[in-house]
Amino acid sequence: MSRTQTSNPQIRCAIYCRKSTEDGLDQEFNSLDAQREAGEAFIASQKNEGWVCIPDQYHDGGFSGGNMDRPGLRQLLLDIEAGRVNCVVVYKVDRLSRSLMDFARMMETFEKHNVSFVSVTQQFNTTHSMGRLTLNVLLSFAQFEREIIGERIRDKIAAQRRRGKWTGGIPVLGYDVDRSQPSPKLRVNAEETSRVREIFEMYLKLGSLLSVVVELEQLGWRNKAWMTRKGQPKGDGEFDKGSLHALLTNPIYIGKIRHKTELYAGEHEPIVNEDLFRNVQQQLQRNGRTGGGEVRNKHGALLKGLLVCKACERSMTHTFTGKGTRRYRYYTCTQVIKSGRRSCPTRSLPAAQIEEVVVDQFREMTTDPALRKQVLKQALEDDVTEIKRLRKDRDQLRQQCAWYHTELNRLTVAPEANTDNTSLIADLHDRIAKTARQISKLDQRILEAEQEQLPSEDVEAAFADFAGLWGTLSPQEQARSLALAVKRVEFDSTDSSVEIEFHTEAFHSLTTSSTKETP
Template sequence: MTRTTSRADGRENGRHKPPAAVRCAIYTRKSTDEGLDQEFNSLDAQRESGEHYVRAQEGQGWVCLPTRYDDGGFTGGNMERPALKRLLADIEAGQIDCVVVYKVDRLSRSLLDFARIMETFDKHAVSFVSVTQQFNTSTSMGRLMLNVLLSFAQFEREIISERTRDKMAAARRKGKYVGGAPLLGYDIDRDASRLVVNEQEAVRVQQIFELYLEFQSLLPTIAELDRRGWTTKRWTTKKGTQRGGRPFNKNTLYGLLTNVAYVGKVRYKHEVYEGEHEGIVDPDTFEEVQRLLRTNHRTGGARVRNRFGALLKGLLRCAPCGCS
């Protein structure tokens, strides 16, 4: 006697099959590291919201993975984020079925990057959920809404960037320090956001300018700096990382010799303005160095290579090696 098989509507032997488990990864991001040292920070708040959302879907088999994907202090304008890279790697390894975020812009603020991420999601059949913006990425209307939301996120990021550039430009025109790597000869007053003279380093900077005028070329000057053991500015970041303190090369020495900050000025694009800080190099010495740099650039340093005025230089050559 033939036995009738169970119907394919999820019932077997009169009982419902439990829904298949949906492994959910919660991704969180904050653009700055401000406040991340608090016991309960923005990343924790985003994850808590995601966990509540996943628990509300337990009836559909949703489970929250314990692995944390937190990017604190990383912009959403690119994909250079360690937690995002781990998330994508775990997706490609088949360990994730759904990605949950607090808002769409936590995952990305770039349309191009978001398209790449969604391509990876689609390839591995991974769904995407935003806790505060309800949509379904499996429908064309849901994808349209997602792209609209992301367009506004990118627009907001570009507006913020423009405002930041305008603010920095205005500060430069007023001669204010607006950040960047510290300069040899100066320290940074974080409270007043301005450069203050480091007397010991300032003397060294003045001697570097004098050495260049003496040797009249970058390479001999660098050789003398190496002999003296002088290096670039050594400084410590806010995170405690040591930077700088490296031997001079042509680029770093040229950058030092052409920096208008040493005569108390600031540069913005092609314009130079009076700075709030004190200059440490005599303006006449600075201008003399600039003239010599321009001359060497134009002539390739021919005058320096023939500084003693040898009349037959370049005409007489050594028979064995061909040197003049």
């Protein structure tokens, strides 16, 4: 009589391991190793059922369970579709996913290829209805826990920002992150402070993001360079329009911390004057509304972005009408363009005539002796302000250099046990040398600024030759020059008068009441 020997079919088991953070992954035996060891032990206990462990490792260290964008998981799903896996083993169900929607998608894939799912510590098998029910319950709690953790983190960040604390992220040019205290803080980097201010001033001078990007490339100035906690270099990329816009609109430079749409006073020291920051935001808004029209003013519209309708407080835009081969320029209230003629009493103004009125009024002001005196006074005050700013930058650099010397002394006199500080000491020496060069350059700039004077006869000559100088400029240059001096031109349709407001308070006090009827 013959005897037939039967055996269980082989079940190829894949162990999936995941850890949300990278902390501890560099250890000799980490969390991923512990998860795999537990999975191998469980598979070995099912040896009589034909279970065998696939040698391939499906590990995701430092990846969230809230999505499926994980290399180890992607490889696992590919091997399942290829028919290489019959069972997926995890330490806990939330190691595979913390999202019900993602898990449902994976379960569809598992069922389509007859793959079962087993959790070692929660011992259930999805080949049974009770196992599937238990799995759904556990997964619901896993997703709930993930959402609660997310809410707590968001609430904590919001509370910290309301108190003006830096809550982490990529360091910005002009600041370093001081982690010597329990809560990280932003500390002014004196070497980068003056560069940040110059970038703000450069944008006001050049008038467009692209022009500044080109200038920064020529100067060799780059974005913030920084090191991760593991010593990996980051940043130090070239500026583009996106990174430059992010720098120019970051309220951190005026000592503010942004949370959503609100601004709060920060713990860190501001490095940009609020007036300078505000002027840059206004220039960005003007360029944003017109697509940079002020910069690309092809038709030389002198009052583009400056002329305002007093009746409805809307800007008046530069428009055209044509007859045959001739083109006629006008300024039209944007309220009329948007809502029709009845929405505003101000009619379209001939561009050449209104521009001539403004230029003539400005020309008359240049012949006023009182105005010339105020201009000279304002220029001298600006020189004093600039010298104060340069001295402040130099003082910050000296403080930075003193801190470097303190750290150097600490590392050389009382080195930490079993720690090689050679690279840190070399880096500090480089920083001290670089800071010393920066201080020397500032000393030279301060000396030059103190020696430079603005003689009153030069001011007289500049105003006396205004007509000749103005005539040599192109329409685009005239528009740009006028925009630098004039803040606002208001047209009142009730009496056809024009009122000019200048950027400087000196101009404003002398001219805001001056009006002149249009032809």
